Amino acid sequence: MSRPLTVAARAQVPPFQVMDILGRVSQMRAAGRDVISLCAGEPGGGAPSGVSAAAAAIHAAGTPLTYTPALGIAELREAIAGHYRRWYGLDIPARNVAVTTGSSGAFLLTFLSAFNAGDRVALARPGYPAYKNILRALGVEVVELDCGPNTRFQPTPELLDAAVRTHGPLAGLVLASPANPTGTMVSRDELSALTRWCVDNSARLVSDEIYHGITYPAAGSSDPQGVCAWELHRSGVVISSFSKYWGMTGWRLGWALVPDDLIGVVDALAGNVALCPPAPAQMAAVEAFSKESYAEADAAVAEFARTRAYVLANLERLGWADAAPADGAFYLYANLGAAMDGFAGSAAYCSALLEGAGVAVVPGQDFDAVGGRATVRLSFAAGYDAVREGLERIVAFQTPQTV
Numbered sequence: 075m076s077r078p079l080t081v082a083a084r085a086q087v088p089p090f091q092v093m094d095i096l097g098r099v100s101q102m103r104a105a106g107r108d109v110i111s112l113c114a115g116e117p118g119g120g121a122p123s124g125v126s127a128a129a130a131a132i133h134a135a136g137t138p139l140t141y142t143p144a145l146g147i148a149e150l151r152e153a154i155a156g157h158y159r160r161w162y163g164l165d166i167p168a169r170n171v172a173v174t175t176g177s178s179g180a181f182l183l184t185f186l187s188a189f190n191a192g193d194r195v196a197l198a199r200p201g202y203p204a205y206k207n208i209l210r211a212l213g214v215e216v217v218e219l220d221c222g223p224n225t226r227f228q229p230t231p232e233l234l235d236a237a238v239r240t241h242g243p244l245a246g247l248v249l250a251s252p253a254n255p256t257g258t259m260v261s262r263d264e265l266s267a268l269t270r271w272c273v274d275n276s277a278r279l280v281s282d283e284i285y286h287g288i289t290y291p292a293a294g295s296s297d298p299q300g301v302c303a304w305e306l307h308r309s310g311v312v313i314s315s316f317s318k319y320w321g322m323t324g325w326r327l328g329w330a331l332v333p334d335d336l337i338g339v340v341d342a343l344a345g346n347v348a349l350c351p352p353a354p355a356q357m358a359a360v361e362a363f364s365k366e367s368y369a370e371a372d373a374a375v376a377e378f379a380r381t382r383a384y385v386l387a388n389l390e391r392l393g394w395a396d397a398a399p400a401d402g403a404f405y406l407y408a409n410l411g412a413a414m415d416g417f418a419g420s421a422a423y424c425s426a427l428l429e430g431a432g433v434a435v436v437p438g439q440d441f442d443a444v445g446g447r448a449t450v451r452l453s454f455a456a457g458y459d460a461v462r463e464g465l466e467r468i469v470a471f472q473t474p475q476t477v
Contacts, residue, residue, distance in 0.1 A: 117321035122367035146173025177328035193245035200442035252402025279310030287319035419447035
């Protein structure tokens with residue numbers, strides 16, 4: 075008798091709850107419900123007009139859409155290198171730029187090339203769940219650092235030292251600044267300290283910088299876009315994307331700055347994993363680095379800033395507590411506080427809010443399996459009007475009704 079077929083243990087990672095919520099939002103809208111979605115990290119404005127026009131021209135001209143080099147077309151790799159000169163004053167050789175199928179492709183290629191099965195890699199909790207899920211699927215031991223308000227939800231050298239004492243040496247650190255779900259950022263001095271720790275401890279730094287440019291710095295800040303890890307040391311990997319600042323989520327295009335010791339390995343892996351990133355998206359994305367496209371993206375960031383200010387001004391009305399400082403990105407991450415009274419956890423609260431008030435937010439368990447049952451993430455990427463109406467519905471939902 076043949077043995078039953080099995081599912082690989084490494085593949086059994088938890089689903090991303092936000093995708094289930096988005097599915098329910100679609101069902102409700104199809105049924106005629108008026109639903110405000112404040113759950114997805116997806117800018118509502120879409121790609122810059124020049125990028126869309128370039129894509130239309132490519133298709134109208136019947137340009138052959140063949141395979142490209144595994145790490146992207148030369149013109150786009152050069153344009154990305156130019157972006158680092160413009161924003162950070164960095165001279166990046168185009169050969170160190172790897173264009174990928176979204177930042178997700180960059181993370182997979184980086185983790186495959188930098189870490190062996192059994193290695194230990196640290197990351198912040200709360201944090202983006204795909205980091206730990208991909209790492210665990212690759213057989214890497216994930217060491218979660220309990221990052222709360224006292225460290226502004228970001229790792230510190232002290233937390234890394236404690237992790238080594240408890241678990242043993244670390245092969246890497248995944249850092250996000252601005253972070254999802256908290257929106258918090260590390261300063262130049264903090265990033266310098268973390269970089270020094272990684273270099274001194276032979277740990278590979280993987281710096282997630284996909285929200286760079288969507289920042290709300292204090293007046294006079296010398297790093298208005300955020301600090302690039304390659305400004306400090308080039309042994310780590312920097313990952314970014316066209317999805318957030320440029321609003322190109324569905325184009326599935328990202329990139330990585332890959333150090334010399336990994337670039338050949340990443341090139342070989344990329345050709346085997348995906349052959350190449352989407353060809354038409356690559357061709358059109360060159361236009362993202364035009365003066366006009368930067369201006370459109372900056373205008374979208376200004377709208378995020380206006381919406382963020384409204385959210386922060388209404389925190390007291392919401393009654394949520396211990397909100398993370400939203401330095402960048404477009405999220406508010408907070409403890410529900412008294413608003414969770416009567417609910418078994420934030421998942422139950424979010425379900426009731428969606429069904430009862432037609433507002434979708436994400437329960438914190440996606441980002442923190444330990445403390446997330448009391449927290450939620452609200453995205454203000456949907457725009458000022460949607461967020462204002464959504465907050466009014468939330469306040470009404472949480473206000474006891476009297477007869």
